Structure formats: structure tokens, C-alpha cells
Amino acid sequence: MKTTTRFRGTGASRSDFDGDGVDDIAATGDPFNTNSPLSPSGVVNVRYSSAPKVDYFLGVMPEDGGCVCFGLALVTGDFNGDRYDDLVIGDPDEADPKNKTHAGGVWVIPGSGLGLVVDAAIHFNQDSPGVPDSPEVFDQFGGALAAGDINGDGRDDLAIGAWGEAIGSKAMAGAVTVLFGGSAGLTATGAQHLQQDLAWVPGAAEANDQFGYTLAIGKVDNNGYHDLVIGAPRENDGVSWNGSGMVTLMWGSPSGVSSTGATSVTGAVVQTNDGTDTVAWYLGDALAIGDVNGDGLGEVIVGAPGAQTPHINGGLIAAFPGRAGGLSGSGVQIITQRTAGVPGDPGNDDYFGGALAVGDVTGDGRADVLVGAPGDQIGSRAGAGSVTLLKGSASGLTGSGAQAFDQNHSAVPDASEAGDKFGSSVALLNLDRTAGLDALVSSPGEEVPGDQAGFGSGVINPFYGSSGGLVPQNKTWSGLSERTEVVWPQRFGLRIAGPQSGGLLF
Numbered sequence: 001m002k003t004t005t006r007f008r009g010t011g012a013s014r015s016d017f018d019g020d021g022v023d024d025i026a027a028t029g030d031p032f033n034t035n036s037p038l039s040p041s042g043v044v045n046v047r048y049s050s051a052p053k054v055d056y057f058l059g060v061m062p063e064d065g066g067c068v069c070f071g072l073a074l075v076t077g078d079f080n081g082d083r084y085d086d087l088v089i090g091d092p093d094e095a096d097p098k099n100k101t102h103a104g105g106v107w108v109i110p111g112s113g114l115g116l117v118v119d120a121a122i123h124f125n126q127d128s129p130g131v132p133d134s135p136e137v138f139d140q141f142g143g144a145l146a147a148g149d150i151n152g153d154g155r156d157d158l159a160i161g162a163w164g165e166a167i168g169s170k171a172m173a174g175a176v177t178v179l180f181g182g183s184a185g186l187t188a189t190g191a192q193h194l195q196q197d198l199a200w201v202p203g204a205a206e207a208n209d210q211f212g213y214t215l216a217i218g219k220v221d222n223n224g225y226h227d228l229v230i231g232a233p234r235e236n237d238g239v240s241w242n243g244s245g246m247v248t249l250m251w252g253s254p255s256g257v258s259s260t261g262a263t264s265v266t267g268a269v270v271q272t273n274d275g276t277d278t279v280a281w282y283l284g285d286a287l288a289i290g291d292v293n294g295d296g297l298g299e300v301i302v303g304a305p306g307a308q309t310p311h312i313n314g315g316l317i318a319a320f321p322g323r324a325g326g327l328s329g330s331g332v333q334i335i336t337q338r339t340a341g342v343p344g345d346p347g348n349d350d351y352f353g354g355a356l357a358v359g360d361v362t363g364d365g366r367a368d369v370l371v372g373a374p375g376d377q378i379g380s381r382a383g384a385g386s387v388t389l390l391k392g393s394a395s396g397l398t399g400s401g402a403q404a405f406d407q408n409h410s411a412v413p414d415a416s417e418a419g420d421k422f423g424s425s426v427a428l429l430n431l432d433r434t435a436g437l438d439a440l441v442s443s444p445g446e447e448v449p450g451d452q453a454g455f456g457s458g459v460i461n462p463f464y465g466s467s468g469g470l471v472p473q474n475k476t477w478s479g480l481s482e483r484t485e486v487v488w489p490q491r492f493g494l495r496i497a498g499p500q501s502g503g504l505l506f
Contacts, residue, residue: 013430014359014437015076015497017111019084022049023429024115025440025460026087026497028071029479029489031058032455036486042070043489044089045482048115049431055116056487057109062095066102069093072494073106073501077147077156079181084111086185087497088158090142096135098127103135104142106160108186122185124160130188132177133165140164141177144502148217148226150252155181157256159228161212161502167195167205174211176230178257192256194230202248202264203235209246210234216500218289220298221324225252229300231284231503236266243267245283247302247320249327263326267304270318270334277310278334280318286503290358290367292392297322299397301369303353305504309336315352317371317390319397333397335390337373341399342388344376351375352388354504359428361465363436366392368469370439372423374506378406378416385422387441389470403469407443411472412461414446421445422461424506427496436465442493444506448478457483458492 015023025047031040041059048054059070073090080086087109094105105125109116125142126135135141144161151157160177167173175195179186194212196205205211214231221227228250235246245267251258270280286303293299299322305315319333337346346352355372362368369390378384386406390397407416416422422443431438444458451457457479463470479492495501 014085014499015429016085017046017087018048018050018115019111019113020050022433023431024048026074026076027442027460027493028074028495029458029492030068030494031487032490034487040487041066041091041093042068042072043487044071044074045489045492046087046116047477054482056484057089057118058487059091062102066095067093072505073142073145074495074497075145075147075499075501076497077158079108079156079158080110080183080185081155081181086110087116088145088147090145092140092143094125094142096125096127099135101135101137103137103139104162106142106145110185124179124188128188130191132191132193133175136166138164144212144215146215146217146500148499150178150217150226150228151180151254151256152225152252157181158186159215159217161215163210163213165195167197170205170207172208172210173205174209174213174232176212176215178228180256190256194257200259200262202262203232203246208234208237214284214287214502216287216289218298220249220289220300220322222296227252228257229287229289231287233282233284240268242271243280243283245280245304247284247287247300247327249300261326263328265320265327265329269329269332270304270316277308278316278336279308280304280316281308282306283318286353286356288356288358288500290369291322292319292367292369293394293396294366294392300327301356301358303356305351305354309338309346311346311348311350313349313351313375314346315350315354315373317353317356317369335397335399339399342402343404344386344388347377349375351506354506355423355426357426357428357439357498359437361389361428361436361439362391362467362469363465368392369397370426370428372426374421374424376406376423378408381416381418383419383421384416385420385424385443387423387426391469405470405472409472413474413476414459419445421506425493425496427498429498431462432464436467438465439463439470440496442496444491444493446478448480450480455490457490460493460496
């Protein structure tokens with residue numbers, strides 16, 4: 001077993017930009033109302049734990065227009081090993097300055113004792129020296145991101161999804177680029193380019209597979225290297241009756257992503273013949289990795305929010321056991337809102353599994369899984385949304401002891417309303433320095449007093465971790481509360497930064 005010395009601290013922090021041992025909060029919003037000489041293409045808001053200050057990072061809309069996409073993927077990692085986490089902002093519609101194609105790009109902003117240092121930001125796109133391939137319209141480079149130490153050198157590396165990348169004539173087949181950390185931060189030197197027409201990558205590139213739509217990096221086996229998991233949720237779309245989507249596991253190694261031993265599973269491994277009519281459509285629309293049974297091997301947690309359960313778009317999550325042999329359907333655990341112990345009232349368009357965050361909330365040494373169901377109907381309120389905490393155990397992930405929260409819960413501020421989409425984005429971070437991670441849950445459709453009707457500012461709710469699970473806190477942050485003379489974030493909480501980011505937006 002390989003051992004390495006981590007350069008960063010050993011605490012549970014995941015987005016500690018200023019190194020004080022408590023995570024800071026980075027979240028994406030829509031720049032609804034601005035007083036800026038340039039048209040913004042998105043706003044990322046950073047709240048610090050150590051000081052009453054807030055940073056705002058705004059993208060710039062291309063001259064020929066485009067989408068509000070700056071920050072649609074948002075991850076953290078320590079890429080230079082200085083003990084400060086860095087922030088990565090993906091803009092999959094960013095225009096290339098040379099050929100003007102809307103191919104996408106990423107910005108890496110390093111942390112420091114004073115917080116994020118925008119003057120030291122590094123930019124990568126497919127025209128950057130050393131980055132494989134070239135920019136083309138709708139590549140969606142930066143549409144998904146994940147951070148972790150793939151080559152075991154003690155510094156995080158970055159996987160970048162370009163799920164719109166054409167492979168030959170196969171439009172939107174998708175590709176993934178891996179950049180490696182170093183003493184000066186991320187570098188394109190030695191970058192790897194992965195796509196399904198490579199002999200050592202499972203499957204074959206096909207139009208609309210969207211390989212790289214979601215990503216996760218974590219330790220699946222026990223050799224000391226973090227491994228890369230790639231979602232292609234549109235694999236087999238429309239050609240299979242028993243499920244669609246594909247998830248691929250590729251091993252980490254001293255040289256980066258290994259060219260041997262890759263394995264994959266498709267939505268077909270989830271299909272059941274036990275009378276429950278469960279079919280996993282679009283397996284891989286959400287991804288995460290964590291050791292839910294405490295055996296030292298990380299389970300691959302996969303969301304299929306469009307699954308038939310038998311409710312249409314009822315949604316499910318699948319926990320694939322961590323093992324040296326890689327992914328297979330053997331031993332997979334399927335959780336839906338119909339699973340024994342899971343609270344809630346399952347229905348159509350709940351999208352259970354649409355957002356995932358994995359980490360140890362209870363402090364028992366096992367990872368727990370926070371699941372968003374942003375379409376969940378609460379009472380008569382369609383799309384109000386809910387979240388469920390599934391607790392890890394020696395036998396893996398089950399519904400036993402699960403907790404569920406919505407905005408009608410007595411301890412959760414606000415109230416459930418149609419279109420709030422509570423649970424659209426979730427994160428597990430260390431917000432209070434105590435054992436056990438804490439949770440952030442967004443409801444980007446939430447309207448607060450002072451909003452223009454139909455244009456919700458959005459809200460983020462914190463929950464603290466405890467031995468019994470999550471404890472709601474009587475406070476929120478809204479886009480309106482983050483308003484400045486320059487920008488008023490709308491749909492605040494579209495993304496919340498954590499170890500991986502990408503997938504569906506609700």
C-alpha cells in the first residue's frame with residue numbers, strides 16, 4: 001500500500017480558503033440586477049468564516065451573447081499543497097479569445113491566509129498550452145469538475161468534463177481532461193485526455209453519450225491513490241428498455257489516470273424483477289464517492305433522478321461497493337423513497353438523487369449521503385423540494401435511521417412553496433469546527449420579501465452535524481441578503497462548492 005504525506009491539514013475541512021480550520025461557502029447565483037459596465041455571465045459569492053467579508057466573482061458575457069453559465073460548476077481543492085483550499089469556477093459557455101467559439105473554460109483562484117487571491121487566478125481552456133484538443137462550439141469544457149489526488153503526490157488534481165465534445169463525427173459524445181497539481185498549482189504539463197474511443201476506456205464514443213457530464217474523485221480501493229469516476233448519463237438513451245446511462249471507474253496511479261483496469265456499469269444493472277418496476281434511466285446524472293460502511297474502501301454513489309420507481313422521474317440512488325476489482329452490479333444497494341425507513345411520500349417528478357453530497361455527518365467514521373429531491377411535492381406544492389440524509393452503517397447504506405427535511409419542517413426557516421426547489425444543490429462542509437460534517441441546502445426558486453414577483457433571490461439553509469444526524473439552524477442566506485451596489489444574485493445556490501460539481505440544474 002502506498003503512503004504519502006499530505007501537504008494540507010488533516011481536518012475535515014473541504015472549502016477552507018483562508019486556512020482557519022472552518023470551511024468558507026462559495027455559491028453560484030444569477031446576476032439578476034447589476035450596476036456594472038460589463039454584462040455579467042454569472043456571479044459566484046464567497047462568504048468567509050474568519051472575517052465579515054464577502055467576495056464576488058463575476059464572469060463577462062461574450063460580445064455575441066451567450067448563457068449565464070459562469071459558475072455552473074464549482075469545486076474546491078488544494079492544488080499546490082499550501083494548506084489553503086483553492087476555488088475552481090467553470091464557465092462552459094465561455095468564448096475562446098482566439099477563434100471566438102463558445103467552448104468553455106475554467107478559472108482557478110488560489111487560497112491564502114487572507115482568503116482567495118483573484119490577482120493570482122489561473123485560466124485554462126482548450127487553447128491553453130498543454131491542454132489537449134481544441135475549442136469548438138458547445139464543447140461544454142468546464143461543465144463538470146472534480147478535485148482529488150489521483151497521482152498520490154499529496155496535492156489535488158482536477159478533472160474537467162467537456163460533455164459536449166464531438167469525437168470525430170459523433171456530436172456530444174463527450175470527453176474529460178485531467179490537470180495535475182504541483183508546487184505552483186495546477187499545470188497542463190502532462191495533462192490527460194479521456195474519451196470512449198480510446199482502447200482503454202470502456203464503451204465506445206457515440207453521439208449524445210455526454211461522457212463527462214458528471215465527475216467524482218475519491219479513494220475506491222486502498223492503494224493510496226484517488227480514483228476517477230465519470231458519468232455518461234445519456235449512454236443507451238432511447239435504445240434500451242431496461243435502463244440507460246453509464247458510469248466508468250478509472251484507477252489512479254503515480255502517472256495519473258491508469259490505462260489499465262477500468263470498469264463500468266450501466267443503468268441495466270439497477271433494473272429489478274421483484275415487482276417494484278424500478279428502472280434506472282440516465283444513471284450518472286449525479287456522482288459522489290465515500291466509504292459508507294467504514295471498511296476503508298469508497299463506495300461509488302450514483303444518482304438517477306430520472307429513474308422510474310415506478311413513479312416517473314421518481315429517482316433513485318445506487319451505492320456500488322468499493323473493491324479492488326472495480327465496478328460491477330454485484331452487491332449494489334438501491335435506495336428510493338419507497339425503501340423501508342426512508343421518510344417521505346414518493347411521487348412523479350420528485351427527482352430523488354438529483355443532488356448528492358457524501359461525508360461523515362454523525363462522526364462515527366462512516367460516510368453518510370445527503371440526497372436532494374428538488375421536485376418533491378410537499379402537500380399540494382409541486383416542486384417545493386426536500387432532502388434526505390441516509391446514514392452509513394457496517395452493512396452499507398440503508399433507509400434505517402434516515403432523516404428527511406423540507407421547508408415545512410418546524411425547525412427549518414421559511415415554508416414549502418411551489419417551485420422553491422429545496423435540495424437543488426447540497427454540500428457537506430465543516431462549518432463549526434466540531435466532529436461531523438455540516439450541510440448546506442439551497443432552494444434557488446425561493447422568493448423572499450423584497451424580491452420581484454417571479455424572480456426569486458434563492459436561499460441557502462445550514463444544518464449542523466451531530467451524532468444523531470443533521471440539526472436545522474434558524475438562519476438562512478438569500479440572494480437578497482448578498483445584494484450589493486454592484487450585483488443582486490438571483491437563484492442564489494444554483495451550485496454550492498464541494499469536491500465535485502456538475503449534473504442537472506433544477
